[in-house]
Amino acid sequence: MGFATHLGPWRLGTVKDTTGTTAGTVNNTGCAIVAQVDNLTAAQIAAGSGSLGFLPAGALVTSVQFLTTTLFASATTLKLTIAGVDVASASTITSAGSITVSPAATFTPVQANVGSTDAAITFTATGSSATGAVTVVIAYVMRDSNGNTNPTSSQN
Numbered sequence: 800m801g802f803a804t805h806l807g808p809w810r811l812g813t814v815k816d817t818t819g820t821t822a823g824t825v826n827n828t829g830c831a832i833v834a835q836v837d838n839l840t841a842a843q844i845a846a847g848s849g850s851l852g853f854l855p856a857g858a859l860v861t862s863v864q865f866l867t868t869t870l871f872a873s874a875t876t877l878k879l880t881i882a883g884v885d886v887a888s889a890s891t892i893t894s895a896g897s898i899t900v901s902p903a904a905t906f907t908p909v910q911a912n913v914g915s916t917d918a919a920i921t922f923t924a925t926g927s928s929a930t931g932a933v934t935v936v937i938a939y940v941m942r943d944s945n946g947n948t949n950p951t952s953s954q955n
Contacts, residue, residue, distance in 0.1 A: 832861055834938045835920070841931040844875055844924040851920040851935060854881060857942040858918070860910045863887075863900040864936045870895045871931030875924065879935065882918035884909045889923070892933065912942075 812828030819825065837851040854860070863886055865877060871892060878889035879900070887903045902910055909918070920937065 830940045830942060832938055833941055834936055836937075837920075837935045839877075839922070839924075839933050839935060841871060841926070841928045844871065844877070844926045844931065844933075845928070847925070848921065848923045851879075851922060853917040853919055854913050854937065854939055855941060856914060856916050856918070858913045859940040859942060860886075860902075860913065860937060861940060862936075862938045863902070864938075865890060865892065865898040865900065866934040866936060867892050867895045867898070867932070868934060869930060869932040871926055871928040871933075873926055873928040875926030875928060875931065877922060877924045877933065877935075879937075880919075880921045880923070881906075881937075882909045882913050889925075892926075892931075913939075 811831055812826075814823065814825060814827045817824065817826045835852060835854065839849075843849055860881065863879060875892045876889040877892060879886045884906050885903065886906050887900050890898050890900060892898065922935070
């Protein structure tokens with residue numbers, strides 16, 4: 800099975816609650832990093848913009864990558880927006896391979912917490928190639944809608 804659906808956050812580790820001060824008695828759980836993956840075709844790029852879905856409320860974005868599996872025949876740029884804020888300026892795709900997007904300082908507040916409601920992911924692009932494909936990978940930490948990584952006492 801390749802997919803699972805869970806309401807987050809997931810807490811993983813061997814010690815959930817601190818009961819002492821030595822290894823094995825101190826909370827060592829953390830939240831899982833998960834990813835949202837979308838494939839864009841040349842036709843979607845040529846359309847100029849579109850939606851890639853939503854990140855769950857409270858998510859902390861850890862990375863954004865563009866994986867170009869089939870090079871576009873003409874100059875192509877791609878820009879992502881999450882929760883209405885540009886992740887960075889447009890990336891120019893000139894070769895097949897991986898582009899790690901360096902988030903702009905203006906994106907940092909959204910990167911730290913996408914907000915208390917699910918955050919829309921949209922893209923804008925330029926290019927009119929009949930060929931080409933890019934995979935967009937957005938990795939994030941799954942947290943509660945308020946950004947909390949610890950369960951409440953009623954969730955234990």
